[in-house]
Amino acid sequence: MNYFQLFSLPETFSVDKSVLANTYRELQKQYHPDKFVMLSDAERLTAMQKSTEINDAYETLKNSCLRAQYLLLLAGLDIALEQRTLQDTDFLMQQMMWREQIESFSEDDEDEIDAFSANIQQQVNDLESNIGQQLQEEALEATANSVRKLKFMLKLQTEIEQLEEKLFD
CATH class of the missing domain: 1.20.1280.20 (HscB, C-terminal domain)
Structure with a gap:
């Protein structure tokens, strides 16, 4: 899932951090694994995966550098693990x-x-x-x-x- 879509945000570099934080809290309330303790193993696993995805998305979108890298990735340019050095x-x-x-x-x-x-x-x-x-x-x-x-x-x-x-x- 696209992190911006998960947080109902436009795919832009500029992010309203208060909206991001509020949406994060709401999503965590909705998908926190503790809410799924009484369900089946498969449902608990799904909740855990969703919660992890929410955490990863939040960490990416709140950090300007990670957010820029993610936007580049969405545009088809993956620089996250590159070993290339700057030529400037x-x-x-x-x-x-x-x-x-x-x-x-x-x-x-x-x-x-x-x-x-x-x-x-x-x-x-x-x-x-x-x-x-x-x-x-x-x-x-x-x-x-x-x-x-x-x-x-x-x-x-x-x-x-x-x-x-x-x-x-």
């Missing part, structure tokens, strides 16, 4: 600079880390905006490249969070 030399150079910057931060750099983190968040926002536009234009390869960049940026955000925990907790 400028972006690769920027990655190295960001990683060097992260490695250089110390406990004394809290303001600089906050500014760096805000810059990375802006980059993520810009990529998400680009992805939405590229999907509208059905520019699948461009979208795939933007998703590859977004994956890196989200990993970088995680690294920043880990650095902050290490330095300030």
Whole structure:
């Protein structure tokens, strides 16, 4: 089943997260395996599978990167498990600079880390905006490249969070 159809949402990159969350809760109430305890093994298995599908769909649709990958998949381009690397030399150079910057931060750099983190968040926002536009234009390869960049940026955000925990907790 198409995840967007399951949640009665249009197949677009932009998703109303409150509608998504409310629909998720309603679907979980309806299909939660605990409601099927007294039924046959086959019916319990079906309920478990439906509940799992609902959880997978929710996790995919609430995450911008996974949602973009899913939309690409629906359009016939599967990049989820690819090993292909990004060919954008400028972006690769920027990655190295960001990683060097992260490695250089110390406990004394809290303001600089906050500014760096805000810059990375802006980059993520810009990529998400680009992805939405590229999907509208059905520019699948461009979208795939933007998703590859977004994956890196989200990993970088995680690294920043880990650095902050290490330095300030």
